[in-house]
Amino acid sequence: MCGAMYREDGQQLNEEEYIESFPLGFQFKPTDEELVQSYLMRKIKNLKLPCNRIREVDLYKFPTPQSLVEKYALIKNRESKWYFFSPRIKKYLNGDRPNRITPGGYWKLTGRDAPVCSRGQTIGKKRTLCFYEGKPTSAKKTNWIMHEFRINEQGHTTSYDDSMKLDDWVLCKVFERNIGSNATTQRDTTEVCNDANQQSLE
């Protein structure tokens, strides 16, 4: 239960009510450091986690990101991305490349490992992937993006050498890239309002 908050009549709020009760403008936007340090590391060590909206799934069993996210409604104006804990399996028995294939397509790496830092130390790694829908020979690139976080422990997989399991858990941030607007520049490129640039940028 996220936070023991009560209304004036003594009624305890459920998780959605509690989060919806936050003032306008408060959104769930954890930093990479928070995701690795406060969530992923604790998950792997089987410790109690802070209140969170991170779901346990077997991510690569879902054909597409849409089939994954439609099970988990976001709380309007509070959340804009989905967060999941998922195990990973190996692509091949001998080796440590993760499987990226799903029943409906595959997740393709689009960047290099980036370190996740805390107090000048590397505590984890972050990779960016993009979902391609369809068979490998004719797959179409989609706007679905995943940021995959794993912890920075060497030798973490030794105990799984005889199985196909690669990790107990990685943390996956999944979202659909905003089409038609450049969310990453301070200079706005749009001059008029229309449906394509509905989402105000933060």
Next chain:
Amino acid sequence: MCGAMYREDGQQLNEEEYIESFPLGFQFKPTDEELVQSYLMRKIKNLKLPCNRIREVDLYKFPTPQSLVEKYALIKNRESKWYFFSPRIKKYLNGDRPNRITPGGYWKLTGRDAPVCSRGQTIGKKRTLCFYEGKPTSAKKTNWIMHEFRINEQGHTTSYDDSMKLDDWVLCKVFERNIGSNATTQRDTTEVCNDANQQSLE
């Protein structure tokens, strides 16, 4: 008072306690649309505002952004920028250029007006400014940025023709640009952790 929330013992939380009680990862990050629609428009119409952390100041009376923000502590891990309502005065009696000079420097426009959209309509405008410290002939550019929001009402200033007042209120988002890391690309450019890239990017 932001939200009537109570602990189990019946004690009401003050504003800081209430906000600090939110789960890890929840931050005050209102969208541009929220800022204009739910805050600025209502402020101008003298209507009650949702719970917020937007301070009323006379922004151009403060010599520098530092002198402004040091009065208003941010709540750690919840807020990363300062928000202010401020009136604006004209640069010249005849005309509608705003004064951008402060006792310690000036705010300089760095981009064009961008529309703030809601449901396909323009509800306001957003401008970006950068603070330069010192006298105009020898001023040094700083890393302080302001996003200035105003509403999209023509003829709004007619009632002020005989005075130096330009607006009742604009909404200003003030922050220091993150030095040494590119917060705007999906590809992380850093490969090692050190003090310069402490802040995990969201």
